[in-house]
Amino acid sequence: MATTAHSAARSGGMRLHVQRFGTFLSNMVLPNIGAFIAWGLITALFIxxxxxxxxxxxxxYTGGYGFVEDLGAWGSGVDGAGIVGPMITYLLPLLIGYTGGRMMYDDNIRGGVVGAIATMGAITxxxxxxxxxxxxMGPLAGWSMKKLDALWSHxxxxGFEMLVNNFSAGIWGGFLAIVGFVIAGPFVEAFxxxxxNLVDTLVDNGLLPLTSIFIEPAKILFLNNAINQGILTPLGTTEAQEAGKSILFLLEANxxxxxxxxxxxxxxxxxxxxxxxPGAIIIQFLGGIHEIYFPYVLMKPKLVVAVILGGMTGVATNVVFNxxxxxxxxPGSIIAVWAAAPPSSLVGVTASVLLAAAVSFIVAAFLLKLDKSDDGDLATATADMEARKGKKSSIASALVGTGAATGNGPIxxxxxxxDAGMGSSAMGASVLRKKVxxxxxxxxxxVNKAISNLTDSYDLVVTHExxxxxxEQRTGSARHVSVANFMDSPRYDEIVELLRETNGGAGSGAGTAATAAGTDRPATGDQGGELLSPDSIVLDGTGSTRDAAITEAGELLxxxxxxxxxxxxxxxxxxxxxxxxxGNLLAIPHGTNEAKPAIRHTAISFVRYPQGIDWKGKxxxxxxxxxxxxxxxxxxxxxxxxxxxxxxxxxxLEAARTPADVLAVLRAMQPA
Structure with missing residues (x-):
């Protein structure tokens, strides 16, 4: 029994690692899918x-197609000049490399730039x-640049910060570009x-439909990203460059x-x-969100046979029709499938979808008719799907009518x-926390966070409108509330009313005093002494515009x-x-998330404008x-x-005559 448990744990751990790896790959590709679609549409129109x-x-029509020929680079295939070839050769890989580098450097543009430089070496x-x-190369560049910057941080x-930052990025990016050219490019080309050749062997021997035996169950276990983004999309794009289309794009997306x-x-x-x-059909077939049908299979696992045979039928149909x-x-919507299909493949692609659906329907209907057990617990199966996914599903409510998206669950x-998680959100969270x-x-x-650091693990997300x-892109399963005024937004009272509705009356009081006070975050220094010094307080600001006020307050820092x-x-x-x-006569300008490396130590400055200034209409x-x-x-x-x-x-504060008066007001307040 111990051996069995150990094996199960090891299997689950392996699945989790593959799933995380697939998510990592998809996070590089999916933000750039629009560029892939643009390239596909241009190719479909102009070659x-x-x-x-x-x-x-x-x-x-018997005239010339001069403009179309120039765009599609006729006579050179899809890998010619024009716009088609350069997009697939340079634009798409550079976007992926940039995204991967930025992702590995905590969403810092600096990591993205070095990632793009390194990717250029592999391209050439x-x-x-x-x-x-x-x-x-993209993630490697972003990760290594982050480590190098940490060596000389602070x-x-x-006066030498810009010089060091620019030259370090340039030197390291150039070195990685050479590594990409000498090692990564040839190695990846060989792979x-x-x-x-392996795919060609499967096609030549009529074995390609057998890939559905692995792909369809992998989808249900959320392992498909590793297969699709790591193998099928790169190989399919290479094949499409040479042949104008690829069957590999339909192995998983059908x-x-x-x-x-x-x-x-x-x-x-x-x-x-x-x-x-019926509602799930609309989401899956038109919306392209395939995970909507996963709980149905998890509820009755034998139905995996239906989707496997359906997938094999779809692949075989595409092989026959070439x-x-x-x-x-x-997403894998019929609309996206048709949009990406070249004219010569429309019939075959459509037939592959219809025949795959027909076979899957017949097998599933047969198994359901034979099944004499009850219908099973779809809610439990949905929870199982979310557990396998590793986070809440934004479409789960369409199946069981509950979950975060419906607004019925407790908060x-x-x-x-x-944007940066250092100013606006901190103050908004403090006001909201006190009300809650x-x-x-x-x-x-x-709590408060930068949007780039959000995970889909919160029940309610509050942001500026x-x-x-x-x-919403990062926390699809949470409720979302938009505010325009951080200090006294009426939406805060609405949130409290929502808590009364969803959580049942007042809270349990189980939270500790530390949590209520927000002391789960560390705070150091004299509150109002070290962080806000008298020298950083100006009671009669000279700026007359918003931009001038930002500069004046920033120069104090x-x-x-x-x-x-x-x-x-x-x-x-x-x-x-x-x-x-x-709100309430206050603005708190601060830098972007990418500018955090420019901060030497934490501080704030305080500038008062007795006559008031216009801040975008406020x-x-x-x-x-x-x-x-x-x-x-x-x-x-x-x-x-x-x-x-x-x-x-x-x-x-309006009546304060000295910086000491300002500090006295702040010190008189209790910690939020």
Whole structure:
């Protein structure tokens, strides 16, 4: 029994590692799928066998196709000049390398730039598209650049930061480009050739349909990303470059097997499964979200036979028709499949979807009719799917009518997210935490994070209205609340009412005093002494515009030795992205997430404008610039937040005559 348990644990651990690796690969590819689709559409329209010439020939057009020929580089195949060849040779791999480098450097653009430089070496060192090379060199460059920067962090003499940063990135990027050219390019080309020969062997011997035996179960176990993004997409893109299409794009993305399974449940299922299947069909077939049918298979595992046989039928049909897609179909919607299909493959691709659905339907219906047991627990199967996925499913509510997306489940964790996670979100979280805990929900945690660091593990996400869409991409299963005013937004009261509805009355009070006070984050230094010194307080600001105020407050941080001069520009960049107006006459400008390396130590500055300035249509009298290297400024920001929701305290700040008066107001407040 011990041996069996050990083997099961080892198997589960291996599956988890493969799943994480697949997610890692997909995180490099999926953000750039739009570029793949653009390349596929341009190819479909402008190459010699594309839609424009096909329609022109059908209409009897006998003139020249000069503009179309130039774009598609006729006479050179799809790997010629024009726009088609350079996009697949340079643009797509560079995007992947940039994304991988940035991802490995904590979403820092610096990692992305070095990743793109290193990828360029691999591109020029091989004669095939370097997607696999980009997936290696991009992350390697971002990770290594991060480690190198850490060696001399905070050790550079003032005034030399830009020189060191630029030259270190250039030198290391150039070195990695050479490594990519000499080693990565030839190695990946050899691997691609070997893998292509293996695929050709499977096709020549009629064995390619057997890949569905592995791919369909892998999808249900969420291992498909490693196969699809790591192998099928790179090899398929190389094949599409040479032949104008590839069957490999349809091995995993064909929506037919899932469609047939769901149709069988809609007609022959029972209970919740039967009732939810029609809605699931729309999500799966038109929306392309295949995971919607995974719980149906997990509920009755023998139905995996249906999707395997359906997948094999779809692959065999494409082999017979010699059909394929020009680019990946992501998501796996019939709309995306048709959009990526060249004219010569439309019939074959459509037939592969229909026949795959038919076989999957017949087998699933037969098994369901033979099954005399109850319908099974779809809710439990959905929970099992989420466990295998490693996070909540944003479409689970379509199956069982519950989950985060429906707004029915209890709320235990709230995150306030902003672009950098060092200012706006910290103060917003402090105000919201006080309201939530004041209403008795002390067991509900309220924290703040940068959007780039969000994970899909929170019940409720609060963001500025300009950032909600970005937050939804990272936390699809959470409820989302958008605010325009951080200090006294009416949405905070709505959140408290939502807690009463979902959590049942007041909170349990189980949270500790430390949690209620937000002390789960460390805070060091004298609150208002070290972080906000009297020299960084100006009571009569000279700026008359928003930009001038940002510069004035930022230069106080520079004068205090807290930031490099370049941080001030990052404050302006942040303001162009999302306003740092907080409400109640307050703005807290701060740098972007990418500018954190420019912060030497945590500090804030305080500038008062007695006459007020216009801040994108809002009146601001207090500008507090923030530079947060760690978390030690969060307590002080919590105090500031309490001050600015209290009109009496704001009046004291308006009447302050010395920096000591300002510090006295902040010190008088209790930690948030």
């Amino acid at each position: 010699e066998t594309g839609w424009i010439t096909l329609i022109g020939d059908k209409l009897g 060192g091989a004669s095939v598209p370097m997607f696999l090379g980009a997936m290696v 050790k550079i003499r003032p 691609s050739t070997l893998a292509s 929506p037919g097997p899932g469609l047939g399974l769901l149709l069988a449940f809609a007609l022959f299922g029972k209970g919740v499964a039967k009732a939810s299947a 059909s394929g897609l020009r680019s990946p179909a992501s 235990r964790s709230i995150v306030f997210a902003c 805990h004041g209403a008795g929900f002390t067991d509900v945690t309220v 300009d950032l909600t869409e970005r937050a 520079v004068a205090a030795g807290a930031v490099d001069p370049g941080y001030v520009q990052a404050m302006h960049d942040r303001e162009q992205s999302v306003s740092t107006y907080m 009146e601001v009298k207090f500008v507090i610039a923030v530079a947060g290297a760690g978390d030690d400024h969060l307590k002080l920001l919590g105090k500031i937040a309490e001050v600015f929701v209290d009109r009496e305290q704001v009046a004291r």
